[in-house]
Each structure stands twice: as C-alpha cells, then as structure tokens.
Amino acid sequence: MADNPFFEVRRLTKNLAGRPVVRNVSFCLNRGQTLALVGLSGAGKSTLARCLALWDPPDSGEVLLDGTLPRPAGGQIQLIPQQPAASLNPRFTVAQAIEEPLQIHHRGTPATRRREALRWMAIVGLPAAAAHARTGSLSGGEGQRVALARALVLEPKLLILDESLSGLDLSVRAQIAALLLDLRRERALTCILISHDLALAAQLADEIAVMDEGAIVEQAAAGELLASPRHIRSRELVAAARELSLFNASPSTVPAGIAHAPAVEVAHALLRAAPALLPTRTPPEDDLHTSPPARAPWAKFLALRLLHGLILLGVISFLSFVLSQMAGGDFYSEMRNDPRVSPATIAGLRREAGLDRPLLMRYGQWIHSSLGGDFGYSLAYRSPVAPLLGERVQATLLLTGTATLLAWLIALPLGIWSASHRGTWRGGAARSLTAIWLAVPDLLLALTLLALAAQTGWFPVGGNHLALPAAVLVLGLAPALVRHVSASLGEAMDSPFALSARAQGIPRRRRLYRHLLPAAMNPLVSLFGFSVGTLLSASLLVEVVTGWPGLGPLFVEAIMARDFAIVLAVVMLSAIFLLAGNLLADLLLYRLDPRIRTVDR
Amino acid sequence: MPPAPLLRVCQLGVHLLGEGGKILPVLLDVSFQIQPGEILGLLGESGCGKTTLALALLGLLPPGRFRIDGSVQLRGRELLSLPESRLEPIRGAQISLVFQDPLAALNPVLRVQTQLQEAAGQSGIAAAELCAMVDLPSSPRILKAYAHQLSGGERQRVVLALALARRPALVVADEPFTALDAPRVVELARLFMRLAEKLGTAFLVVSHSPGVLAGIASRVLVMYGGRLVEWGPADAVLAKPLDPYTVALLASVGLAAIAGEPPGLAARARGCPFEPRCPDRLEPCAARMPAECMPEERHYVRCFKYGG
Numbered sequence: 001m002a003d004n005p006f007f008e009v010r011r012l013t014k015n016l017a018g019r020p021v022v023r024n025v026s027f028c029l030n031r032g033q034t035l036a037l038v039g040l041s042g043a044g045k046s047t048l049a050r051c052l053a054l055w056d057p058p059d060s061g062e063v064l065l066d067g068t069l070p071r072p073a074g075g076q077i078q079l080i081p082q083q084p085a086a087s088l089n090p091r092f093t094v095a096q097a098i099e100e101p102l103q104i105h106h107r108g109t110p111a112t113r114r115r116e117a118l119r120w121m122a123i124v125g126l127p128a129a130a131a132h133a134r135t136g137s138l139s140g141g142e143g144q145r146v147a148l149a150r151a152l153v154l155e156p157k158l159l160i161l162d163e164s165l166s167g168l169d170l171s172v173r174a175q176i177a178a179l180l181l182d183l184r185r186e187r188a189l190t191c192i193l194i195s196h197d198l199a200l201a202a203q204l205a206d207e208i209a210v211m212d213e214g215a216i217v218e219q220a221a222a223g224e225l226l227a228s229p230r231h232i233r234s235r236e237l238v239a240a241a242r243e244l245s246l247f248n249a250s251p252s253t254v255p256a257g258i259a260h261a262p263a264v265e266v267a268h269a270l271l272r273a274a275p276a277l278l279p280t281r282t283p284p285e286d287d288l289h290t291s292p293p294a295r296a297p298w299a300k301f302l303a304l305r306l307l308h309g310l311i312l313l314g315v316i317s318f319l320s321f322v323l324s325q326m327a328g329g330d331f332y333s334e335m336r337n338d339p340r341v342s343p344a345t346i347a348g349l350r351r352e353a354g355l356d357r358p359l360l361m362r363y364g365q366w367i368h369s370s371l372g373g374d375f376g377y378s379l380a381y382r383s384p385v386a387p388l389l390g391e392r393v394q395a396t397l398l399l400t401g402t403a404t405l406l407a408w409l410i411a412l413p414l415g416i417w418s419a420s421h422r423g424t425w426r427g428g429a430a431r432s433l434t435a436i437w438l439a440v441p442d443l444l445l446a447l448t449l450l451a452l453a454a455q456t457g458w459f460p461v462g463g464n465h466l467a468l469p470a471a472v473l474v475l476g477l478a479p480a481l482v483r484h485v486s487a488s489l490g491e492a493m494d495s496p497f498a499l500s501a502r503a504q505g506i507p508r509r510r511r512l513y514r515h516l517l518p519a520a521m522n523p524l525v526s527l528f529g530f531s532v533g534t535l536l537s538a539s540l541l542v543e544v545v546t547g548w549p550g551l552g553p554l555f556v557e558a559i560m561a562r563d564f565a566i567v568l569a570v571v572m573l574s575a576i577f578l579l580a581g582n583l584l585a586d587l588l589l590y591r592l593d594p595r596i597r598t599v600d601r
Numbered sequence: 602m603p604p605a606p607l608l609r610v611c612q613l614g615v616h617l618l619g620e621g622g623k624i625l626p627v628l629l630d631v632s633f634q635i636q637p638g639e640i641l642g643l644l645g646e647s648g649c650g651k652t653t654l655a656l657a658l659l660g661l662l663p664p665g666r667f668r669i670d671g672s673v674q675l676r677g678r679e680l681l682s683l684p685e686s687r688l689e690p691i692r693g694a695q696i697s698l699v700f701q702d703p704l705a706a707l708n709p710v711l712r713v714q715t716q717l718q719e720a721a722g723q724s725g726i727a728a729a730e731l732c733a734m735v736d737l738p739s740s741p742r743i744l745k746a747y748a749h750q751l752s753g754g755e756r757q758r759v760v761l762a763l764a765l766a767r768r769p770a771l772v773v774a775d776e777p778f779t780a781l782d783a784p785r786v787v788e789l790a791r792l793f794m795r796l797a798e799k800l801g802t803a804f805l806v807v808s809h810s811p812g813v814l815a816g817i818a819s820r821v822l823v824m825y826g827g828r829l830v831e832w833g834p835a836d837a838v839l840a841k842p843l844d845p846y847t848v849a850l851l852a853s854v855g856l857a858a859i860a861g862e863p864p865g866l867a868a869r870a871r872g873c874p875f876e877p878r879c880p881d882r883l884e885p886c887a888a889r890m891p892a893e894c895m896p897e898e899r900h901y902v903r904c905f906k907y908g909g
Contacts, residue, residue, distance in 0.1 A: 040782045041753060139862070140647065167779060169646035169809050171863075174853035180855075196782045203856055240783035244812035423665065496705040503659055503700075504720040504763055507691025514719065518710045594710060594747040 004067035005032040006190060007158055012061035013053050014044075021047045022058070023214040029158075032188035036201030037223070038237060039211035045194045046082065048211070049162045052192065053079035065157055075105050078151035081159040083167070085143025088150075090136025094126065097135050098149045105154060115558055120149040124179060141172035148179070153187075160192045165200060177204060198241040201224050210234045309579045316575045317370075317568075321363050324564045330355055331379040331562050337481070353379055366568070373573075376565030380558070385569045389551070392555020393573070396501075396543065396550035399466060400535040403473035408528070411478050415485020420512060422490060430484075437479040442538070446472040446545045469546040473539055477531060484527050492520040522593055533578035540570075605677070605805050606634035607770055608696075609659070613671035615650070615657055617866065624668065625866040626829045627653045630890070631671070637770065638801045640793060642818030642835060644811055646850070648863055650827040651807045654700070655775045658805075659698055660688045675771070693720065697764040699774040703756035707748035711757055711791045714744040718768035719837075733763040736792060754785040761792070765802070772806045778813055811851055815839045823847045826864045826874025828890065833900030843902045846875040873904070881906050 005028035014022040021044045029035050037045050047393055050056040053065060054072040062069065070076050080088050088097050098117040102108055107117065120326040124145040130138075135146055144164060151159060161180075165173050181204070183189045195201050201208050202222045212233040218225065228239045332349055335341045350356050354365060366376050374384035381388055418434070421427030432577055449472055492498060501515050536551075543552025551570050558566035589596055615628040628650045635641050645651045653788070656662050658673055660680060674679045675696060680688065700706035708716055715727040732739035735758040748756060764772050778786045790813050796802050806820060808814055814821055815835055822832040823844065831844040842848045849859045861878040868874070876886040883905045885891075893901050894908045 047704075141862070170811075170850060170853040171646060171859045173860040174856045177856045178858045197781065217753065236784050240787045243787050243816060244783055244810070496700055496702065497708045499661060500698070500700050500706040500760075500763070501708070501719075503663060503692055503698035504699070504766065505689055505691070506719055506722070507689060510719075513709055515711065519708055521710075592710070595749055 004064070005029065006033075006066060009052065010062050010064070012048070012051055012058045012063065013046055014056065014058050017046065021214050022051065025061070025211075025214075025216055027209060027216060027219060029190060029192070031190055032184065032205065034191040034193060034205045034246050036193045036195060036205035036208045037194055037211055037216075038201050038208060039233070040237075043211040044214040046162055046213055047214075049079055049192070049194055049294040050159050051476070053077050053160050055079060056243040075101065075154040076156055076157040077158045077160065078154065079162060080147050080151050080162045080164050084147030084164055085135075085138065085140055088135040088143060088146060090134060093132050094121065094135060094138070094146055095131040097146055098153055101150060101154050107154075115151055117149070122154050123183075124149045124152075125175070136256065140168060141175060144168070144176050148176075152183070158190050158192065160194070162194045163195075164194070166195060166197060173200075179205065198226070198237045199245055202241075210237065249270060264509045269425060274291060289577050301590060302587070305583055309583060312579060313572075313575060317367065317572060318363065320568055320571045320575075321366060322359065324568055325359060325362070327562075329562055330564070333562065353377075366565075370569075370572075373494075375569040378558075378563055380566075385565050388554070389569060389573075390564065392549065392551050392554055395548065396536065396539060396552070399469055399473070399543070399550055400532075400539050402466065403470050403477065403539070404532055404535055406470065407474045407477040407481055407531070408440070409472065411481030411485055414478075414482045416489060416512070416517070418482065418486040419489035419493060427475075434479050434486075435483050437475075438483065442472065442476040443541065443545070445475050446542055448547065449475075460594060466548075469539070469542050469548040469579065472542050473535070476538065476542075477535070481527070481531065488520040488523045489516060492516040495519070520591075525588045525592060526585050528588070529581040529583075531581070532584060533581025536574045536577040540574075542571045602758060604636060607637045607639075607673040607756075608635040608805075609672070609677075610634070610658070611672040611674070613654070613673060614669070615653055615662065616661065616668040618666055619666060626827055626869045627667075627866060628657070629869065631719050631824075631829055633822055633829065633832065635771065635803050635805060638803055639820070640797050640804045640806060640818045642814035642821040643805060643807045643824060644809070644814055644821055644847075644850070645807075645824035646863060648684050649824045651824060653688065653696055655773045655805075655807060656700060658773055659692055659696060659806060660685070661698070667743075672738070693764075693770050694724075694767045694772045695723070696724055696773070697767070697769045699760055699772060699892060700765045700779050701776040701779060703760040703780060704748055706760050707756060709748055711747070712744070713746050713748075713751070716759070717744075717762060717766060721765040722767060724767045726766060726768070734796070735759075735762045736788075737762065740823050744814055744840070753782075754788070755787060757785075758792075761789075765796070765800075769802065770799065771803045771805065773807070775807045776809065777806065778808060778810065786813055787816075793817055811839050811854065823850070827866075827869050829873060829899075830873075830875065830904070831902045833897070837897060837900045841897075841908060843896060843900065844875075845879045845881045846905070849880075 007029040009025055011026045012022060013020065021042075025048060027035065031353050039045055039046065047056070051058045054063065054070060054074075054077060057072075064070075065076055092100070095114060095117045098120055099113045102113045102116060107113070118131060121128060121131065126142065126145050126149070130142070135143065138146065148163070165176055168176065177200075180189075182193070184191065190206075193201060193205055198208070205222050207219060208222050208225045209216045210225070210229075210231060210233055211217070212231070218229065218231040218234045225234060226238055229235045232417070330350070331353075332346050332355070335346050335349075347356075354362060357365075369376050369384070372388050375389070376385050377383070378388060380386050399557075414430075418427055418430045421430065449468060452469055497519070498516055499510070501511050506515065539550065540552040540555055542548070543550045544556050547553070551573070554566060555570045558564075558570070611632050613628060613631040614626070617625040617627050617772065619625050631654065633641070643651055643654070653662065657667075657669060657681075660683065662669065669681060671681070675691070680691070683691070700720065710720075714728045717731050721728075728744060729739035732743065737743055737755065737758045743751070743755065743759075748759075751759065757780065761772075761774075762776070764774075778789060781789065793806065794802055794817050797804055799814045806814065806818060812822075820833060820837045821835045822829050823838060823842075824830070825846045829849050831838055831842065838847065839851065842851055849857075853859060860877055864874045864877070871886045872890065873879070873890055875880050877884065881904075885905055891903050891905045891908075893903050895901050896907045
C-alpha cells in the first residue's frame with residue numbers, strides 16, 4: 001500500500017527506574033478509528049500513553065503521525081490523563097481552562113479564544129452559564145466534559161483517553177461515551193482508549209489490543225477478540241468481563257425499550273456467546289515473582305546527604321565571606337579618625353594582617369586556617385578564633401539543648417491534648433491561647449521576664465544562670481511546636497485510616513497513641529530537625545539580652561568592632577547547626593517512615 | 602415466620618446540619634433488613650447517600666453535623682441511642698466496615714501484621730489465619746509490608762481481613778470493587794460468597810456496578826437521591842426492573858445515557874427524587890413520595906406507576 005497509516009507506532013520501548021515498562025510496542029491506526037488498549041493495572045498502559053502523547057520520550061522506537069514525526073507539545077496529539085477532573089487547576093474558571101491551550105499555542109485573540117471555548121462547551125454539553133464556574137466546584141461528569149473540551153479545542157489529530165471513563169457512575173459514563181461516539185461520527189476523531197474494562201472497550205472501539213507486562217500480546221477487531229481470545233491474559237479479561245456483564249447473568253431479559261447502538265448489541269451477543277474460559281477460581285496472585293521490597297541502602301543515603309551538606313557549606317562560606325568583605329571598612333577603619341595614628345601605620349597594619357590582598361586569596365587563607373582548626377584570626381583579640389569560641393560554644397549548646405528538649409517536652413502533650421479536644425470549648429480556648437502566645441515577639445518576652453525577675457527575684461538574673469535565658473527560648477519556641485503537633489495529629493485524625501481504625505472497634509486511647517501518633521510523626525520530625533537547627537541563631541539575641549556568656553555577646557561585640565573572623569565563625573557555626581539539624585531529621589525520617597525507606601516496587 | 606433479622610433498619614433519616622441553621626436531607630425513610638449470612642446488595646450512584654448509610658449503621662457520622670432519626674437494630678438491640686463508649690465494643694466485634702479506597706484506609710506507617718493484630722484485639726485470631734481467610738499468602742512479604750508496598754488486589758484483601766478480624770456477624774463493604782481490575786473484582790466477589798457461606802457472615806455490599814451485585818447478592822436495594830426506590834430478589838430487580846430509575850440505570854450499562862443530573866441535597870425534601878429526569882412521570886410525583894407497593898412476589902417499588 002502506498003499510503004502511510006494515519007498513526008503508526010514502531011517498536012516503542014520505555015524503561016522506568018531501569019525496568020522495562022513498555023516493550024517493543026508496534027501498531028497502526030487509521031483515521032477515524034478507535035483502538036482500545038486493555039490490560040491489568042501495571043501492564044504499562046499509562047506509560048505507553050505518555051510516550052504516545054510525547055509527554056515522555058521513549059527509550060527507543062518512534063511515533064509517526066500522517067507519516068511524519070510529530071513535534072512534542074505541538075498540540076496534534078492530546079492526552080486526557082487519569083482522573084481528568086483532578087488535573088484541572090481548581091482556581092480556573094471553566095472558560096479559562098478550555099481557553100488556556102489556545103493561549104499557550106498563540107492562537108487567535110482573547111475574543112476569538114473565548115468564542116472557541118464557548119463553542120466547545122456547547123459541543124461537550126456544558127451550559128454556557130457554566131463558563132464562569134470554578135473547575136474546582138464541578139461534579140465528576142462536568143469535570144470530564146471540561147477535560148474533553150480542553151483537549152479538543154486545539155483540534156488534535158489524535159485523542160488519547162487514559163482510563164477517563166473508569167470510576168464514573170454508570171449514567172455519567174454513558175453520557176460521556178455517547179459524547180465520544182458523537183465526536184467520532186461527526187468529526188472523524190481518531191482515538192486511543194485505555195481501559196481495564198473490556199466490556200466498555202468493546203462498546204467503544206473498533207479494535208482491541210491487549211497489553212501484558214509492557215507488550216501487546218494480542219490485537220484484533222473488537223468482536224473477534226471477545227469471541228475468540230487467544231492469549232491467556234485476553235482470556236482472563238474476557239472471562240471476567242463476561243462474569244461481570246449484567247446481561248450474562250440473565251441473557252433473555254435485557255430491559256425492554258433500551259436503545260442500543262448496533263455495535264453494543266454485537267458486543268453483548270458476543271459476550272453472551274463466549275465460552276467459559278477460566279477455571280472457577282483463579283489462584284491468588286503469584287507470590288514468587290514479587291521479591292521483597294528493595295531497601296534504599298542506608299549508607300548510600302547518609303553519604304549522599306553528607307555530600308549535599310558539604311557542598312552547601314562551601315557555597316555558604318564563600319557567600320558569607322564575600323558579603324562580609326563588601327560590608328565596607330575593616331578592623332582598622334576606626335583608627336583613621338584617630339589623629340595620633342598616621343595613614344602609613346594603618347596601611348602597614350593592614351598589610352601585616354593581609355587585608356590588602358585580593359579577595360579570593362584572602363578567602364583561600366581563611367578556608368585554609370578554618371580547615372586547620374583555627375577558624376581565622378581575630379584582630380581584636382590578637383588570637384586564632386577557635387580558642388575564643390571554645391567555652392562559649394559549650395555555654396550556647398547547653399542553653400539551646402536544654403531549651404529544645406524542654407520545649408518539646410511541653411509541646412508534645414499540649415499538642416496531643418489540643419488535637420484530641422478539637423470541637424470542644426476547651427480545645428477552642430487552647431487554640432486561641434496558643435495563637436496569642438505565638439504572636440508575642442521573643443524580645444518582648446525576654447524583656448518582660450527580665451523585668452519580672454528583677455522585680456520579684458523569682459529567677460536569678462544575668463551571669464551564669466540558665467533559668468532565665470532557657471525560659472525565654474522555651475516560651476518562644478513552644479507555641480509554634482504545640483500548633484504543629486496539634487495540626488499534624490489533627491490531620492491524622494481526619495484521615496480515612498483513622499475512621500477505619502474506629503470501625504474496627506479499636507479503643508480511643510489506643511487509636512490515638514498506637515495508630516495516629518506514629519502516622520503524624522512525619523512533619524514533626526522535620527520540625528524537630530528545624531528547631532534544632534535554628535535554635536543557635538535564635539539564642540544569640542536572647543543571650544545578649546539576658547547576659548548569658550555564650551556566642552551571642554561575642555558575636556555582637558565582633559560586629560561592632562568589625563572583627564570579621566569571629567563574625568564569620570559564628571555564621572558558619574549556625575549554618576553547620578542548621579545543616580546538622582536537617583540531617584538529623586532526614587535520618588530520623590528514614591528510620592521512622594517506611595515510605596521513604598523503601599523504594600516502590 | 603421468617604427468622605429474626607440480624608439487622609433491622611427502620612425509617613432511618615439522616616439530615617446534614619448546614620450553615621445558618623439549614624437542615625439538608627441526606628437519607629430519607631430508609632428501611633430494610635438483613636438476615637444472618639445473607640449478601641445484600643445496595644446499588645446507587647455517587648452522592649445518593651450510600652456511604653452516609655454505611656457510616657450511619659456503625660454510628661460513625663460526626664454527631665455535631667448530622668441529625669439522625671429512625672431505628673437501627675442489630676440482633677434486636679437499638680444502636681442509634683447508644684453512646685460512643687457502648688458502641689466501641691460493638692464495632693469490629695459485631696458489625697464492621699470495609700472502606701472504598703484501601704490505600705487510604707490502611708495506616709501508612711504500620712506493617713500489615715501489626716494492623717491485623719490490632720484489629721483482632723483480644724480475640725487473638727492470628728494474622729496468618731486472617732490472611733488465609735481472605736486468600737492472601739501469609740508470607741513475610743505480605744505480613745512485613747506497609748500498605749504502599751502491596752498491589753491493589755492485596756490491599757483490598759488486607760482491608761477485608763481487618764474487617765473480619767473479630768468475626769463480626771455483619772460486614773458493610775462500601776464500594777469494595779472500584780479500585781480493582783475486572784479479574785480481581787471477580788475473585789473478590791467470589792471471596793465474599795465463600796465467606797458468607799463458610800463463616801455465616803452477612804454482607805451489605807454497596808456498589809455502583811449492577812453486574813457484580815447480580816453475581817453475588819441474594820437481594821438488591823436500589824437507592825436514588827437519598828431514598829430506596831426499589832428492592833427485591835437480585836434476579837428480579839436487575840433483570841426485570843420496575844422503577845423507572847432502575848430501568849434507566851441498567852440501560853446505561855449499554856451506554857444509553859440518562860438526561861439530566863442527580864438531585865442535590867436541597868432538592869430531596871419532597872416528592873420522588875427521580876421525577877425531574879423520569880420519562881414516566883405522573884402528576885403527584887413532584888408533590889410527594891409514593892408509598893411502597895409490591896407488584897410482584899417480594900419485589901417492592903416506590904413509584905406511582907405501580908400504585909403507591
């Protein structure tokens with residue numbers, strides 16, 4: 001034959017995660033024809049669909065439309081994905097959703113685009129009044145119609161429907177199917193229909209291709225495939241369709257007065273006539289070919305996260321160094337105002353300290369000294385930075401460690417209590433109090449406590465006493481934690497598995513602590529890492545205000561004196577803290593959440 | 602005398618307490634019975650009130666948001682008036698629920714084995730035995746797995762095993778077939794039949810697909826717009842439907858569309874909910890709901906076409 005087929009797929013193969021999902025698929029389709037791709041879930045149908053629509057590139061093989069290679073995103077092949085209503089942006093109006101493809105392809109003016117959108121709305125059976133409804137407010141059937149109009153507005157040569165009709169109510173499915181049959185008849189629409197429902201495929205398609213484990217194992221005219229399936233998978237599907245066919249249950253009593261399309265009658269007659277093809281019970285799914293779930297190797301996970309952290313630290317160190325140098329002035333700038341010091345002396349001092357060298361060289365020196373354990377040289381103290389930090393780091397760690405621990409110890413029970421008293425007046429009161437508490441600035445809190453302590457003498461003030469600074473930090477951190485604990489536990493309580501546990505009769509307390517709390521841990525662990533990471537920077541201010549001898553006072557002093565080596569060291573320390581906190585969270589999540597730990601099979 | 606029913610639902614009504622004091626009917630005047638060991642089918646489309654009915658039977662509707670009246674008796678004991686603390690020991694042990702979406706209904710961070718043990722509670726039926734009950738291999742791959750590691754068919758069986766864990770007399774299954782391929786649907790449907798026969802468990806199977814109910818249910822209830830419109834032996838209801846809605850619904854299996862949309866909650870208060878779409882509508886249809894009548898042996902319908 002001289003003519004090319006309208007749509008042709010040649011030896012298409014696609015691997016996902018190193019596993020072949022589509023294997024060597026070839027088929028042809030004539031203009032105006034509908035091909036149904038049927039198969040069990042996991043057979044590779046959706047992956048094939050994405051390749052056919054040029055959403056994903058195949059690993060090998062090609063797709064030809066009218067004898068040429070179609071351009072990706074050219075609009076000639078349109079795919080309606082599974083759950084089309086969910087793929088619409090809920091904030092768009094119906095008209096906007098339908099117009100958008102025209103806009104993306106620079107077709108027409110806003111006025112002509114709106115006209116086109118309204119025309120297609122009429123074709124798919126949406127009332128013009130619906131044009132300004134948000135797509136988020138539509139019913140399942142209406143969402144289907146919008147998705148269809150959106151796909152068809154570019155007048156594609158080929159339309160691919162991926163399970164678009166499954167999961168719909170029968171009456172809605174019938175409406176959409178009738179619409180598709182109309183479009184085929186009136187516009188010679190060429191279609192690929194993907195479904196696991198053979199009975200539906202038989203009603204809508206000219207040809208049926210059965211997919212199994214990524215390959216097309218049988219392809220035939222719809223009636224022929226239903227009457228005499230050859231491949232074992234086709235037989236299984238036909239037998240199941242036959243068993244679930246209502247007309248099969250009592251063949252003589254098809255409800256009177258039903259207008260069947262002739263093709264439908266043929267399909268049903270064939271379904272009825274099909275011999276029993278399966279043994280009475282298929283064995284449970286084979287347990288041998290599915291190996292235990294693969295584990296993402298622990299060491300690799302850790303190494304990868306550490307590597308990320310190191311790269312990030314490098315970038316942060318460079319940026320903070322450059323920024324500190326751009327701040328203008330240096331440790332000796334103040335001396336210029338002193339008439340007793342000559343400019344030549346200052347220049348000499350700066351040369352001695354290496355401040356006149358090029359930026360990159362100074363950065364290199366600083367990194368070298370940091371890696372050597374000195375963290376640069378403080379001009380104010382005339383000493384390497386590391387020994388200056390030593391005790392102060394310990395003091396800060398003591399403060400932040402105590403504060404984090406206490407904040408979590410307070411927040412967990414409060415959050416759990418607040419979540420389990422939702423909807424009661426006590427729960428409401430607790431929520432409001434938390435909100436108010438959350439709005440109080442930390443500085444105000446610190447000053448209030450300080451004043452209180454000074455007035456009453458309840459707390460020892462200043463110097464080496466932990467109580468006041470720790471109290472300020474805990475009071476600053478805890479309300480946010482209470483909120484998060486309450487919110488994520490509340491979310492778990494609203495989930496279907498919480499209702500399911502209730503339906504199983506699992507008692508309330510047990511449900512809360514054994515079922516819901518573990519499921520709610522995930523965001524809390526991330527938050528824990530974050531709270532550890534940010535406490536260092538949060539505590540600097542509190543230390544200054546309360547006089548705690550940690551890094552805070554040193555940091556402020558160094559900024560004032562433009563003693564950049566100390567400033568940089570503290571900045572880097574807080575960066576390390578943040579990264580370490582996140583790493584801790586990642587490791588805990590890896591440990592706690594099976595969904596992160598195991599790779600999907 | 603027929604044997605005492607396991608579950609007797611009498612004039613159950615559920616109203617949603619909407620904003621601004623609005624009271625919206627979700628279920629109206631629902632009455633039916635289930636015998637021990639019976640598989641009863643409930644056929645209806647999205648939004649008709651099927652899931653609300655399932656939750657109402659177990660007392661799982663949030664009390665502040667719904668007004669519930671009528672009567673639900675399990676073995677002669679009224680459930681609607683029981684406080685939560687008295688319902689808790691009944692759930693799971695006497696009546697349990699299989700949810701629509703098995704992936705969402707399983708706890709994502711607990712292993713299958715742990716969930717089976719938790720569901721079995723004090724009754725102490727071993728996880729392996731529960732697996733065997735639902736044709737799951739009790740291999741480490743299944744028992745040690747988390748929900749996301751199982752196939753759709755396996756998940757649905759685990760959810761069923763959870764519902765059966767304390768050998769309840771009645772299992773309500775809400776759309777258990779939707780997420781499955783046709784061959785898996787057939788397997789699961791056959792499993793329901795074997796369980797009903799072997800353990801004497803009664804099932805209320807809620808579905809929007811008449812084909813599967815025709816295969817397993819002894820009787821079928823058809824629900825539309827929050828009301829039962831037709832009920833009777835499965836063969837009679839699904840093969841020779843009487844109510845115009847059932848006739849139209851079954852025709853849509855052959856892709857004959859019903860014009861119009863199902864009614865919203867606000868349109869449910871008076872009259873027959875199918876009236877606006879009904880090809881056979883009569884004068885009184887919009888004004889009031891007809892009473893039930895029995896044009897054929899044990900086959901009931903609420904439609905003026907047949908009296909009422």
